[in-house]
Amino acid sequence: MRYVGFNFDALCRRILELCPGADSISNCKKIEGGFNRVFIFTLNDSKLIVARLPFTLAGPSQLATSSEVATIQYLQAKTTIPIPTILDWSNECSNAIGSEYIIMEHAEGVQLHKKWPEMAGNERVRCIDGIYRKLREMVGLKFPAFGSVNFEASLPPDCKKQPLGGGFCVGPHCAPRYWNCNTSEPRYYYNTQPNQGPWTTLNEYCDGLVDAGISRIPPNDCAAEKRALYHGSVQEHLSLLECTRSVLKEMCTHPQIQAVSTPTLFHPDLHKRNIFVSEDDPSKITDIIDWQSVSIEPAFWYADEVPDFAIPDDSENNVCAKAFDTCSRFLTPKLSGPRLMDEDLFRPFLYGYRTWKDGVVALRHELIETTRRWNELGFAGSSPYSLPSPNELAKHEREYKLFVAAQDLKHDLSSLLNTATDGWVPLDNWEATELAHEEVFDGMLTAVLTNKNPDHDEPVKDEGVLRSIWPYDLKT
Known part of the structure; x- marks a missing residue:
């Protein structure tokens, strides 16, 4: 699912063609993500360039890439949200590189998650306020339909679309x-x-x-x-x-x-790793990245989205959670309103x-x-x-307890093994992670088998049930 065939030399040549001030690449760092293979190129003039090649599971071929580019360019035209400039892109695998790609300037500043631990409480509050003052512009945009922003010219002639003007539209x-x-x-x-x-x-x-x-x-x-x-x-x-x-x-x-339920465009992964801030003043937002999965949804769709910088922390007396709640309520009320309603x-x-x-x-x-x-x-x-009938409800309650146990197990394993929730592991960590995975299963199986008197409410009572809810493939 995460295989990408492409010509790396052709990608390097294209990078240099787009940056006439440089004549060589001094370094290249590869980052494996859940939906893209990313390369960060350092040129001999010290400029940083990012190339992203999407995996097939990231979305529909051609449409997902053109939609991401269209969304970024639409926001750059309609708002002052800081987003790195796109230098080149292609949604055709027939190009010289052999893959769909987006080449863009590297984000300015430093990732917020690197600065967050050293930021004082008032700096964090100012930072959260700055984030939502920028995003208020996006939330205020009006759209005629639910879907994804795209270029009219990038959609097939028979594809449904709602024009936005300027060559943009709401497409599939x-x-x-x-x-x-x-x-x-x-x-x-x-x-x-x-x-x-x-x-x-x-x-x-x-x-x-x-x-x-x-x-x-x-x-x-x-x-x-x-x-x-x-x-x-x-x-x-x-x-x-x-x-x-x-x-x-x-x-x-x-x-x-x-x-x-107003059609609303918003960033669904607004976490510290996707927000860049000034090195000297971390309360100043310099760039926001990762617009690949941004779409137009009913406003209530985002009601459960709480960024990692807003998760309550007793050590901070919940100051960041309160700042998030206040900024969201006053700057983006379209999003905060559903949070106040019955879930x-x-x-x-x-x-x-x-x-x-x-x-x-x-x-x-x-x-x-x-x-x-x-x-x-x-x-x-x-x-x-x-x-359901009383008997059916009783059966449902038993099944739902097992479902909750399965979700908790998947979350705990993902955290413990440092994997994506679908089980993806970086190649360098594969052997160690697989060994740890086997040890964890063996330990939990032993605990189940040696528990001769499980509680009545215990949903996992035998090996068969444990195996049925185990989220990752087992060798035996």
């Missing part, structure tokens, strides 16, 4: 969830057609989410015996998703949801496209909770989803 949504671009999560179009936007109404947007969920469901589940108990059958997934479609359409009529108003929207990955129990749980509070949340009549 380029997030991987809508595309068959990940070999470990194939798409099937037996029960639905591709539905990738753009969508001009919230109802259409919800159909896109549900159709994305249906497209992940295979005609037959050949691996059913190896899956966790809570995963559910093909028919269970299809039935629940069609019911979800009806529930979401009813929920879209809620005045509160309508009020916070059950939005949670069914967030899980419909990923039931085959999470298991049917996750979405079912959200529908149960929302249905139980249907009238309390302000919906008229009754929910299109019928609550």
Whole structure:
């Protein structure tokens, strides 16, 4: 999934062609990311140039690259958000380099995560304020549809789009969830057609989410015996998703949801590593990077996004969390409003496209909770989803506990082994990580097997259950 075939010498030549003040490359640093292979070139005139080559799992070929470039150029034209200048790009693998690529100037300043530990509390507050004063400009932009910003000229003639002027448009949504671009999560179009936007109404947007969920469901589940108990059958997934479609359409009529569903462009990965600040004054924002997955979503879509610089820390008396809350509330109220509302108003929207990955129990749980509070949340009549019987609810609760245990296990393993959540490990760390992975599993298996009297509420009681929820491949 992360293989990129390309001509490195041709890439080096192109770098020098774009920088006539330099005649050689003195150093090159390679960085392996989750969605790109990145090279940072140091030229003999000390200039730094960044080249990014996307993996296929980053999004739809051609569209994802042109969308990222279009988004950056649109923001540079409409806002004062500091973003490194793009020097060259191509969304055609037929070029001399042999891969899609973006070549851009290196961000100015230093990454915020490097300066953060030495920053005083008042500097951190000023920095957070500076971030949101810049992002306020982006949040204030108006769009006619949900999807991804793109160049009109980069889209096929028969592709749906909503013009923005100046050669820009809202085109198909380029997030991987809508595309068959990940070999470990194939798409099937037996029960639905591709539905990738753009969508001009919230109802259409919800159909896109549900159709994305249906497209992940295979005609037959050949691996059913190896899956966790809570995963559910093909028919269970299809039935629940069609019911979800009806529930979401009813929920879209809620005045509160309508009020916070404005098409909004925002950075979904606004963490310290993607923010650059001045070396001398770290409260001054010099650049913001990583615009690859930026898209136009309903404003409430970002309600759960809390940057790492805003996570509460008792040692700081939560000063950064309070600064984030204040700045977000006063500078980007379109985003902070949904955070103040009942989360059950939005949670069914967030899980419909990923039931085959999470298991049917996750979405079912959200529908149960929302249905139980249907009238309390302000919906008229009754929910299109019928609550399970008492016996079915008891079974669901057991399965949901196991699901939560599986999610906690995946999070803990990812942190312990220092891997991406999908199990990706840098090549240099592979052998040590794989050895540690085996040792952790053996240790947990021993704990399960030697626990002769597990608690009644313990969801993992035997080896079979442990193996079924283990998130990474095991040799034995």
